[in-house]
Amino acid sequence: MSDQIKLERNSEAAEQLTNRDYKYGFVTDIEADSAPPGLSEEIIRFISAKKEEPEFMLEFRLKAFRHWQTLTEPDWAFVNYPAIDYQDIVYYSAPKAQGDGPQSLDEVDPKLLETYEKLGIPLKEQEILAGVVAVDAVFDSVSVATTFKGKLEELGIVFCSFSEAVKEHPALIRKYLGSVVPYTDNFFAALNAAVFTDGSFVYIPKGVRCPMELSTYFRINAANTGQFERTLIVADDDAYVSYLEGCTAPQRDENQLHAAVVELVAFDNATIKYSTVQNWYPGDENGVGGIYNFVTKRGKCAGANSKISWTQVETGSSITWKYPGCILQGDNSVGEFYSVALTNNCQQADTGTKMVHIGKNTRSNIVSKGISAGRGQNTYRGLVKILKGATGARNYSQCDSMLLGDRCGAHTFPYLDVQNRTATVEHEASTSKIGEDQIFYCLQRGISAEDAVSMIVNGFCKEVFRELPMEFAVEAQKLLGISLEGSVG
Amino acid sequence: MLSVKNLKASIDGTEILKGIDLDVKAGEVHAIMGPNGSGKSTLAQVIAGRDTYEVTAGSVTYQGKDLLELPPEQRAREGIFLAFQYPVEIPGVNNTYFLKAALNATRKHRGLEELDAMDFLALVREKLKVIHLDEDLLHRPVNAGFSGGEKKRNEIFQMAVLSPKLAVLDETDSGLDIDALRTVAKGVNSLRSKDNAIVVVTHYQRLLEYIVPDHVHVLADGRVVRSGGRELALELEKEGYSWVETQAAGPAKTRG
Numbered sequence: 064m065s066d067q068i069k070l071e072r073n074s075e076a077a078e079q080l081t082n083r084d085y086k087y088g089f090v091t092d093i094e095a096d097s098a099p100p101g102l103s104e105e106i107i108r109f110i111s112a113k114k115e116e117p118e119f120m121l122e123f124r125l126k127a128f129r130h131w132q133t134l135t136e137p138d139w140a141f142v143n144y145p146a147i148d149y150q151d152i153v154y155y156s157a158p159k160a161q162g163d164g165p166q167s168l169d170e171v172d173p174k175l176l177e178t179y180e181k182l183g184i185p186l187k188e189q190e191i192l193a194g195v196v197a198v199d200a201v202f203d204s205v206s207v208a209t210t211f212k213g214k215l216e217e218l219g220i221v222f223c224s225f226s227e228a229v230k231e232h233p234a235l236i237r238k239y240l241g242s243v244v245p246y247t248d249n250f251f252a253a254l255n256a257a258v259f260t261d262g263s264f265v266y267i268p269k270g271v272r273c274p275m276e277l278s279t280y281f282r283i284n285a286a287n288t289g290q291f292e293r294t295l296i297v298a299d300d301d302a303y304v305s306y307l308e309g310c311t312a313p314q315r316d317e318n319q320l321h322a323a324v325v326e327l328v329a330f331d332n333a334t335i336k337y338s339t340v341q342n343w344y345p346g347d348e349n350g351v352g353g354i355y356n357f358v359t360k361r362g363k364c365a366g367a368n369s370k371i372s373w374t375q376v377e378t379g380s381s382i383t384w385k386y387p388g389c390i391l392q393g394d395n396s397v398g399e400f401y402s403v404a405l406t407n408n409c410q411q412a413d414t415g416t417k418m419v420h421i422g423k424n425t426r427s428n429i430v431s432k433g434i435s436a437g438r439g440q441n442t443y444r445g446l447v448k449i450l451k452g453a454t455g456a457r458n459y460s461q462c463d464s465m466l467l468g469d470r471c472g473a474h475t476f477p478y479l480d481v482q483n484r485t486a487t488v489e490h491e492a493s494t495s496k497i498g499e500d501q502i503f504y505c506l507q508r509g510i511s512a513e514d515a516v517s518m519i520v521n522g523f524c525k526e527v528f529r530e531l532p533m534e535f536a537v538e539a540q541k542l543l544g545i546s547l548e549g550s551v552g
Numbered sequence: 553m554l555s556v557k558n559l560k561a562s563i564d565g566t567e568i569l570k571g572i573d574l575d576v577k578a579g580e581v582h583a584i585m586g587p588n589g590s591g592k593s594t595l596a597q598v599i600a601g602r603d604t605y606e607v608t609a610g611s612v613t614y615q616g617k618d619l620l621e622l623p624p625e626q627r628a629r630e631g632i633f634l635a636f637q638y639p640v641e642i643p644g645v646n647n648t649y650f651l652k653a654a655l656n657a658t659r660k661h662r663g664l665e666e667l668d669a670m671d672f673l674a675l676v677r678e679k680l681k682v683i684h685l686d687e688d689l690l691h692r693p694v695n696a697g698f699s700g701g702e703k704k705r706n707e708i709f710q711m712a713v714l715s716p717k718l719a720v721l722d723e724t725d726s727g728l729d730i731d732a733l734r735t736v737a738k739g740v741n742s743l744r745s746k747d748n749a750i751v752v753v754t755h756y757q758r759l760l761e762y763i764v765p766d767h768v769h770v771l772a773d774g775r776v777v778r779s780g781g782r783e784l785a786l787e788l789e790k791e792g793y794s795w796v797e798t799q800a801a802g803p804a805k806t807r808g
Contacts, residue, residue, distance in 0.1 A: 508654035522644025
């Protein structure tokens with residue numbers, strides 16, 4: 064085949080894939096109950112009043128806001144974007160509810176349910192019974208419906224929206240809110256602490272193994288709305304929980320800001336598994352629109368033999384800035400980070416993890432798979448810090464990058480800070496171009512170029528996908544295929 | 553089945569094939585021999601449609617179709633199989649999954665129903681009886697961590713499952729011990745029929761003791777310098793390739 068024909072074929076295939084529309088780009092038309100744009104103490108008081116919060120919450124927000132005002136936006140990440148006007152963002156938007164909010168699904172706006180159906184969330188109870196997943200669905204800022212709560216309550220498990228937890232379990236919130244990610248942590252964490260509107264709260268009591276995967280589906284709907292949700296999960300001694308988080312946003316030309324905070328606390332022998340599939344709108348092929356995803360996620364292994372495991376599949380957002388980490392405080396505690404980050408077109412991702420070893424014989428395991436296509440820029444940034452007292456600590460890091468095409472970039476910035484001589488730290492990194500010989504091998508067996516790329520990339524990510532719960536792993540593989548637009552080489 | 557006429561191909565401006573003629577009929581087995589660098593592997597790759605080579609002249613007709621017009625995946629679906637000299641590793645992709653995808657792509661192209669997991673497994677079991685492939689290899693990623701011999705056996709196993717019309721074996725015998733060689737030969741021979749054709753590219757005569765060719769061609773410097781029957785291979789074995797090289801260099805000298 065001549066070069067000319069080859070070129071034409073490739074660009075044709077690329078075009079077909081590129082022109083594939085963002086599947087979740089629809090807007091639900093519901094009258095919103097919104098705050099005016101801008102950020103001030105008045106807005107924060109408005110949010111707090113709207114949510115009928117106790118005084119300690121307002122205090123927390125105001126302290127965070129005052130601190131935030133002293134901070135400047137960080138610029139060390141390997142990403143480029145125009146300055147964000149924080150006074151142009153709407154910080155509160157809730158779908159109008161009748162009375163005190165829905166008591167059952169029948170009271171929920173059918174349009175909302177329709178939205179969830181398009182997203183493929185089995186919100187109806189009978190469907191959930193079949194799906195064995197309890198969903199706390201966050202629609203913009205207010206949690207609309209929480210299912211399966213009754214069954215979980217029998218076990219003493221608390222799984223509810225953050226607002227509800229503030230009212231029903233103020234002692235727990237007061238104790239753990241900001242205990243892992245203090246509002247002083249960073250610019251976006253401070254912003255979130257000041258204005259967060261909802262999120263999920265999970266408490267697993269001593270010795271309880273949560274019998275189902277808990278799941279939250281986030282979706283940004285109203286235009287120009289920042290979504291600032293906050294998730295707090297506490298697993299008491301010997302408890303176990305697996306939590307899934309999925310994200311999708313409708314298609315828009317403007318950029319939207321998403322600055323979430325997730326805090327996890329695991330006590331003695333407890334395990335928390337936190338899985339994310341992030342598919343926010345990535346912007347179009349010219350980089351117009353898309354979500355700015357600036358997220359702070361951290362878990363504290365407070366107890367001995369506790370374990371926190373992060374698994375993330377990041378295919379969306381125009382900018383991703385995210386470093387889910389673990390503070391390994393308890394002796395013999397384990398932190399894990401499994402990540403797939405894909406950037407295509409003009410997407411930029413600067414993501415990785417922070418593992419801070421404090422306790423003795425603490426272990427951490429990092430597996431990061433970065434895939435860059437189009438003009439995408441993909442950066443792994445990870446910190447492994449072993450403190451003086453962390454005798455016998457061990458870390459293993461593996462960072463693999465795959466490049467599709469020659470206009471994209473992959474970067475790796477590992478930071479190591481080892482203060483204990485008995486520690487073992489291993490770091491392996493590789494960068495590969497998706498092999499022309501691999502694709503030809505597939506073609507020679509009759510497999511199309513698109514299928515070959517999807518197959519090779521999925522194979523590349525296998526170590527991470529196998530950490531995901533089954534239903535998520537299937538979705539993640541499909542997403543990867545959809546997201547690999549125009550990347551056939 | 554396959555008709556190659558005055559085929560010229562180059563890579564990065566360097567001409568490798570300098571006018572190849574080859575005619576392969578259904579039911580035949582052809583051996584292509586020659587010293588290193590004579591263009592044997594290039595010919596195999598060009599037939600399969602590798603686009604790193606640029607075809608500058610000549611034609612290739614396969615079952616009445618202009619083969620050079622077809623993209624590589626179409627050639628494969630039309631029944632051309634290349635057993636790679638260096639089978640490629642695809643980490644994380646299950647061998648069986650890969651083979652099922654390949655078979656179903658071909659079946660779909662031919663208007664046949666795609667095989668489901670059960671039917672596919674039955675087919676795999678049947679072919680395993682012919683090619684002694686460690687069943688464990690089926691569940692591992694494609695060629696990843698396979699020994700040299702295992703990779704070659706895997707190629708032949710894929711061939712058995714895909715049952716091509718024209719199989720091109722590119723130095724499948726290199727690096728094989730005698731047992732593996734016999735297995736490979738058994739697999740190839742089981743594909744022999746009056747409807748299929750096989751082209752064996754090899755450096756040594758050894759494989760041809762097990763896969764008996766109908767025709768032998770000797771390549772040197774991008775041209776077929778001699779064609780003959782099976783006895784030609786034996787002659788080569790005795791004489792070595794040095795006489796071939798003088799033959800190839802000869803006409804060039806007179807031209808120069």
